[in-house]
Amino acid sequence: MKISKKIVDNLKKGGVDFYVSVPCKLLANMIDILEKDKDIYYSAVPREEEGMGICAGAYLGDKFPCIMMQNTGIGNSVNAIVSLLQLYQMPVIFLISYRGTPGEPVGAQGGMAKVTEDILQTLRIPMLHCSSVKDIDKIPTFSNHAKVVESPVAILCDFNLMKDDR
Amino acid sequence: MNRFELLNNLQNILNDNLVICNIGLPSQELYKINDQSNFFYMLGSMGLSSSIGLGLSLSQTKQVISIDGDGSVLMNMNTLATIGNRAPSNYTLLIIDNGSYGSTGDQRTFTDEKTSLKDVAIGAGCKKVIECSGEETANELSKAIDDKNNSYVIISKINSGNVKIDPIPLNPITIRDRFRKFIGSVKYL
Numbered sequence: 001m002k003i004s005k006k007i008v009d010n011l012k013k014g015g016v017d018f019y020v021s022v023p024c025k026l027l028a029n030m031i032d033i034l035e036k037d038k039d040i041y042y043s044a045v046p047r048e049e050e051g052m053g054i055c056a057g058a059y060l061g062d063k064f065p066c067i068m069m070q071n072t073g074i075g076n077s078v079n080a081i082v083s084l085l086q087l088y089q090m091p092v093i094f095l096i097s098y099r100g101t102p103g104e105p106v107g108a109q110g111g112m113a114k115v116t117e118d119i120l121q122t123l124r125i126p127m128l129h130c131s132s133v134k135d136i137d138k139i140p141t142f143s144n145h146a147k148v149v150e151s152p153v154a155i156l157c158d159f160n161l162m163k164d165d166r
Numbered sequence: 167m168n169r170f171e172l173l174n175n176l177q178n179i180l181n182d183n184l185v186i187c188n189i190g191l192p193s194q195e196l197y198k199i200n201d202q203s204n205f206f207y208m209l210g211s212m213g214l215s216s217s218i219g220l221g222l223s224l225s226q227t228k229q230v231i232s233i234d235g236d237g238s239v240l241m242n243m244n245t246l247a248t249i250g251n252r253a254p255s256n257y258t259l260l261i262i263d264n265g266s267y268g269s270t271g272d273q274r275t276f277t278d279e280k281t282s283l284k285d286v287a288i289g290a291g292c293k294k295v296i297e298c299s300g301e302e303t304a305n306e307l308s309k310a311i312d313d314k315n316n317s318y319v320i321i322s323k324i325n326s327g328n329v330k331i332d333p334i335p336l337n338p339i340t341i342r343d344r345f346r347k348f349i350g351s352v353k354y355l
Contacts, residue, residue: 018221018224018225033172041224041225043224043252045244045245045248046244046247046248047175047242049213049214049242050214050217050242050244052211052214052217053211053213053214053215053216053217053218053220053221053242053245054217054218054220054221054224054248055221055223056217056218056221057186057217057218057219057220057221057222057223057225058221058222058224058225060206060218060221060222060223060225060342060345060346060349061221061223061224061225061226061349061351062225062226062279062346062349062350062351063225065221079210079211080211080214082210082215083209083210083211084208084210084211084218087209087210087338088338088339088341088342089338089339089342090342099204116213158195164349
């Protein structure tokens with residue numbers, strides 16, 4: 001819970017005030033925290049691509065949105081990222097639980113893990129890789145960077161960082 | 167009635183509200199009829215008009231109308247569940263249902279066969295779901311906007327068919343910035 005709270009606190013410190021998520025067990029604590037937080041908007045959404053659209057609308061309405069999802073969600077969202085968020089230069093935070101990284105018990109998650117950073121790199125999406133607790137302190141500056149460069153950005157949270165956050 | 171005639175009919179209602187308009191011919195026709203800064207034209211991301219409008223309606227208090235198509239809603243059908251559970255009363259989804267993929271050569275969609283978007287929307291949890299003819303749409307849309315307590319899904323059943331039209335000449339950042347200026351989200355323009 002400590003790590004999840006620290007991530008949420010740092011996102012809020014960066015100005016993020018609108019959250020949607022497609023769940024992951026590594027995001028469960030963050031979802032719990034956000035559901036109880038009256039200062040921000042939070043909702044679940046059924047699919048990541050749809051969440052990208054909702055975030056685009058929230059940005060138009062002057063919110064600073066974040067979509068929380070597994071890295072698999074990037075695979076579901078490539079066209080929405082390129083032909084909506086990037087085409088109109090919309091700052092949106094992708095808070096990604098990086099399934100399939102070392103510590104992951106489910107072998108099948110390894111496939112998307114192997115290509116996740118390549119996809120983000122191909123899309124020219126700035127990345128912040130959080131593998132230890134001190135990386136979380138970089139979130140406010142990194143979030144502000146999304147606004148400055150008017151671009152979606154990705155925060156990748158490693159399996160081993162999140163797995164013990166009970 | 168086809169989509170161009172319907173959009174013409176709706177101008178007085180669209181004028182005063184935030185409009186998210188679907189990619190392709192719907193946006194091009196709307197632009198040709200009466201270009202306004204409160205119209206957000208989609209230049210990509212087919213399927214997401216309803217979602218962009220939902221995010222916008224959750225973020226500010228002005229009335230939002232998402233103009234969508236049957237083909238696009240079929241592509242992002244989970245949107246109806248999110249709308250059924252989360253849409254605030256300043257949100258209206260107008261599905262222009264002509265039973266065809268108009269922008270790609272009028273191939274038939276499943277709403278021209280067995281699928282009823284009205285039944286899907288009701289099943290997904292949307293409370294106020296209206297299916298009407300093109301001729302009735304202006305009146306139904308007006309009533310939906312005047313109702314300050316409910317969001318609506320309106321399915322306007324019209325004929326397929328397109329008018330000859332050019333692509334929108336505006337660049338995406340222009341569309342974005344003048345739309346955000348209309349809302350009051352940017353101060354620098």
